Amino acid sequence: MKGEETSGILTTSGIFLAVCLFILYLLMNTEYVIDADKLYVKSGFIYRKHLNISRITSVKKTKSLFSAPAASLDRIQLTYDKFGILVLSPKDKENFVKNLVEINPNIKDYVNL
Template identity: 50%
Template sequence: MKKVFPSKVDKFIPILYWATSIPAIIIGVREKDWVIFAIIIAVFILIMYLLYDTNYTITKGNLKVHSGFVVNKNISISTIKSIKKTDSILSAPAASLTDRIEVFYEKSKSIVISPKDIQGFVDELLKLNPEIIVEN
């Protein structure tokens, strides 16, 4: 059994990036500085890649958290202690800033993620480890 849960992607993230990049793009084009233009486009492609290549895979005994080439973490589902909703905006393999959960595992480790289908994700984990405490 393998179930993949894509990360929820907030629609305003690409819009925010473009809105903040427009002044640099205008300056780059006006000054014919194609390096600035190329850098902005490259950064945009990188951000989109990381946003849309973020997912969480549940296999028989593991939760794999994947975000592009930056994060590739395997967590044994048997070590997951609890899951709770969080408003943390700290950097995390989560493409949403609004719908995030924090997964606590082992003795004192945690990871913030944002599956598109939070309830389905939690239900799948509970099937494999019914001792997980789910906090609201």
């Protein structure tokens, strides 16, 4: 019985460590790149998206817990097209949004960052 308890603890610990390392990997490998008129979002090998910046209609500050490629709870929400939402957490939100607005001056609601 004692061997079964030890085995269970080791298995559970191993799974917990693997999940923690995977989450850390995603957090460390999340990046946002603005290239010409496109925004590229990458979070490890799990999430990749590219978006034409001209499709973005608004940028707002959010504390949403919505699952997103964002390494922090201090996030911004990009709205695009009619119902599209992308939640991000760039390190320098102000300059990030400033760059988006320079490319697409039609972006609304970006003042309160």
